[in-house]
Amino acid sequence: MAYSILFNTLENEVARRTCEELRAEGHKVYMAATQEALEEVMSTIGDSLDMVVLSIADSTQTDHHTIRTGLDMDAILDVASEKAAGILTMAKATIPYLRNGKRKRIALLTDETASIRESREESDYGYHMSQAAADMVMKILFNTYRPEGFTFRCFAESPKGGMSAAEYLLTEQSYIETDDYIHSDENRLVLRDGFLREITW
Amino acid sequence: MKTVFITGADRGIGFAFCRIFLKNGWHVIAGRYLKEWDELDKLKEESENLDIVSLDVSDSTSIQAAVEQTKKLTDRVDMLINVAGIILGDSPREIRAMLQVNSVGPVNMTQAFLPLMEGGMKRLCYVSSEAGSISLAHRKDAYGYGMSKAALNMAVKLMFNTLRKEGFTFRLYHPGWVNTYMEGAKQNIAPYEAEDTAVTAYKTFTEERRSEDVLVMTDINEQTWSF
Numbered sequence: 455m456a457y458s459i460l461f462n463t464l465e466n467e468v469a470r471r472t473c474e475e476l477r478a479e480g481h482k483v484y485m486a487a488t489q490e491a492l493e494e495v496m497s498t499i500g501d502s503l504d505m506v507v508l509s510i511a512d513s514t515q516t517d518h519h520t521i522r523t524g525l526d527m528d529a530i531l532d533v534a535s536e537k538a539a540g541i542l543t544m545a546k547a548t549i550p551y552l553r554n555g556k557r558k559r560i561a562l563l564t565d566e567t568a569s570i571r572e573s574r575e576e577s578d579y580g581y582h583m584s585q586a587a588a589d590m591v592m593k594i595l596f597n598t599y600r601p602e603g604f605t606f607r608c609f610a611e612s613p614k615g616g617m618s619a620a621e622y623l624l625t626e627q628s629y630i631e632t633d634d635y636i637h638s639d640e641n642r643l644v645l646r647d648g649f650l651r652e653i654t655w
Numbered sequence: 656m657k658t659v660f661i662t663g664a665d666r667g668i669g670f671a672f673c674r675i676f677l678k679n680g681w682h683v684i685a686g687r688y689l690k691e692w693d694e695l696d697k698l699k700e701e702s703e704n705l706d707i708v709s710l711d712v713s714d715s716t717s718i719q720a721a722v723e724q725t726k727k728l729t730d731r732v733d734m735l736i737n738v739a740g741i742i743l744g745d746s747p748r749e750i751r752a753m754l755q756v757n758s759v760g761p762v763n764m765t766q767a768f769l770p771l772m773e774g775g776m777k778r779l780c781y782v783s784s785e786a787g788s789i790s791l792a793h794r795k796d797a798y799g800y801g802m803s804k805a806a807l808n809m810a811v812k813l814m815f816n817t818l819r820k821e822g823f824t825f826r827l828y829h830p831g832w833v834n835t836y837m838e839g840a841k842q843n844i845a846p847y848e849a850e851d852t853a854v855t856a857y858k859t860f861t862e863e864r865r866s867e868d869v870l871v872m873t874d875i876n877e878q879t880w881s882f
Contacts, residue, residue, distance in 0.1 A: 521814045527715055527763045534758065535751035538802050543747065570789075570809050570882040576817045579810060583758060586809035587802035589789045598795040655789040655882045 457504035457557060457624075460495065461485045462544040466511035468563050468611050468619055473507075475620035487540070489547045502554035507623065508545060509563035510537040510584050520576045533580025538587035545595055552604065560599075561607040561623045562592050566647065568610065571654045589645070589655060596643040608645040616648025656704070657776060658729045662686040662712050662764060663739030667835040668782065668856075670694055671849035672736060675857045677702045684725055684732070686710030688739065712739045712760030713752075718767045725771060733776035734860065735768050737761035740782065742800050742837045750799040757803035762810050772823075779818070780826040780860045781811050783872055790881040808872065808882055815870045824867045826860050831875030847875060 459481050464470045477483045484499065486492040496503075517533075519525050545560060552558050567575050568585035575582055589608070596606050609622050617625075627639035635641050645653045659676050663669035664685035673695070676683045684706045685695050699705045708724045711717040725732065740757045743749035761781055772779075785791060787804025794801060808827065815825050830852040832845040852875045859873055872880040 520817045521762070521766055521769070522817055525762065525766055527759050527766075530762070531751065531755050531759045534806055535747070535754050538754070538806070539747040539750045542745070542750070542798055542802070570805075570812050573809070573812050574816055575813055577813075579762065579813055582813060583754075583806035583809050586789070586805040587754075590787070590792060590801045590805040591798060593789050593792045594794055594796070594798050594801060597793060 455556070457481045458499060458502065458555065459483050459505045459507060460492070460503050460548060461507045461509075462541070463487055463509055463512075466509060466563075468511070468565075469507065469509045472563065472619040472623070475618060479620070486544070489543060492544070492547050496551060501551060502556075503548055503551040504555040504557040505559040505561060505623065506545065506548040506552060507561045507563060508541050508588070510541060510581070510588050511563070511565065516578060517580060518577050525579060530580040530583065534583040534587065537581075537584035538591070541588045542591045545591060549599065553602070558599075558602070558604040559607065559623070560592070560595055560604060561609065562588060563619055564588065564608065564610050564645070566610045566612075566653055568645065569653050569655060593643055600641065605640055606643055608643065610645055610647045610653055612648035614648075617650070618648070622646065622648070622650075656680065656682050657733040658682040658684065658731060659734040659736060660684045660686065660725060660732050660768065661736045661738060662710060662760075663688065663737075664695060664707075665689040665692045666694055667837070667841075668830055668833060668849045668852060669736075669738035670698075671853035672738060672856060673698060673705065674850075675853040677704055679857065679861075680704075682706075682729065684708055684728060686712070686721060686739070688712075710739075712737075712764055713755045715763060718763055722767050722771065725768075729771075731775045732768055732771045734778040734780060735764065735772065736780040736782070736860065737764055738782045740837060742797075745797070745799045750802060753799050753803040754806060757800075758806040758810055761807060762814065765814055769818075777821075777823045778826065778860065779814070779823055780828065781807065783807055783811070783827050783829055785829050785874070785880055788872070788880050788882060812870055819868065824864075825870055827870060827872040828856055828859055829872055829874040829880055830856065833875075851875065
């Protein structure tokens with residue numbers, strides 16, 4: 455079955471590769487970074503989307519400064535607010551279209567440095583802070599829309615192989631509607647890597 | 656006498672922290688944002704160990720001015736407590752404002768005050784929130800506030816990764832649901848008052864831990880919270 459899938463950015467390698475892989479599998483893939491662009495896309499394809507794929511990474515931007523080498527607070531704020539608020543805006547804007555779709559799926563492409571617990575990073579404050587903020591967006595979306603039947607995927611592609619993001623985003627998780635709520639992987643928001651290992655927040 | 660610098664000290668939790676540190680014999684330097692709020696002035700009349708410094712944690716110029724003023728008051732700050740915070744709505748402008756005060760502000764304060772902390776106790780304290788716990792978040796709204804506190808937790812971890820190996824120790828604290836002024840007028844619906852959480856916070860911030868190499872968020876009941 456071919457799905458209609460929207461990306462909020464193709465500025466990073468994983469998003470681009472995922473987009474290409476999904477397109478090669480026959481899915482209809484679109485990109486819209488703003489609400490205006492989303493409305494333009496939807497005016498051509500109808501009123502439903504099956505999945506939105508969100509990501510914040512931008513391979514072209516890195517900041518090597520640490521708390522000891524002179525952080526640029528304005529730059530950190532610009533990166534964090536632009537990326538985090540952007541994710542929230544696009545996620546909320548797609549909800550009406552996802553409601554009409556076949557999968558009702560919201561996905562986040564991130565990487566293992568998004569884990570606050572596991573992080574060994576000392577730089578790229580704006581990016582890492584926006585990763586944590588994006589994770590929180592996913593959690594509140596999950597709390598709000600999971601009861602409506604929306605499903606969620608957070609994925610950190612592993613550099614050592616395993617599933618690709620495209621493969622993982624379309625996997626189904628255990629879910630039996632009549633079972634206890636906790637007896638289902640679909641009813642938990644987790645971050646997984648390509649080997650399906652859960653990465654702690 | 657040890658010296659502590661407290662941001663957001665005008666009222667609520669920050670003010671309660673000032674009082675309890677003064678009561679325990681500390682030299683308190685209070686970062687004041689609200690010039691028209693006079694609780695700190697009244698407290699200063701009771702204690703010669705309180706100094707008041709103007710501070711807007713969203714403004715780098717204000718932070719640098721606070722550092723210069725602090726240098727005139729002391730040659731060493733043992734502890735920095737980041738309390739200042741705001742709650743707004745979920746528009747992009749409001750999210751940016753919350754990130755600026757709640758998330759980037761504490762990083763900016765830390766960077767600016769590090770030179771003054773080298774010879775002291777080297778303790779960095781941050782008031783976060785359960786709202787920043789991605790694992791345990793239960794809200795269906797207030798995206799921006801949760802995002803700002805999750806971002807703060809990440810920022811504290813990044814600073815921890817650099818500064819812990821230099822001997823700095825960290826406290827990340829969820830004060831509990833406290834009646835505060837964060838939304839303007841003081842709430843009267845929460846189970847705790849600022850004075851209640853100040854008691855646990857004082858203990859948490861001043862005590863030594865067996866495992867300083869683990870960044871952990873604890874609360875008013877000394878329970879730990881997952882990220």
